[in-house]
Amino acid sequence: MPPKAKNFVSDIKPWKTEWRVHVKAVHSWKQQSKFGGESLEMILADETGAKIHASCKHGFLAKVQRDLPINEWRVIDTFNVSPARGHYRTTAHAYRIAITKDTSIASSDVKIETPFLSLASFTSINNGDLDPDFLIDVFGQVVDIGDMLTVQVSGEERQKCEFYLRDTR
Structure with missing residues (x-):
């Protein structure tokens, strides 16, 4: 049987499950929800720089953390x-994995060292030019940081810290 073809992230659509992508995890975090429990959320990028949101449920968390480390190609x-839905979407891709x-998950022969950031300018942020449903990448210098506060979010206590960034350009 011939090996599966390599696909790019931009090709991924929900009409099949037999996709094969070479990706690098550029960011990950754990998330807790009332309905799904604990999950691992990730941003994956392929060699073209296209990004997609990926997640795994609690039962696969340890395996995925071990086999798909940050900044390693797999x-x-x-x-x-x-479909990718909701507010605060992590990528512009129409779908999620x-x-x-x-x-x-296996090793990949791709070895590109770019961080795959899509930095937004402070001007585009201040002008309101960006879609508020998407998270953005931004670099700046922290010039003022507030106290750690405890706030209620959906009936749960969360920690919050406000800070100000200065454009370093």
């Missing part, structure tokens, strides 16, 4: 694809 095979029990 081949990911066989995953679910669904769900890593399942059938997903395999």
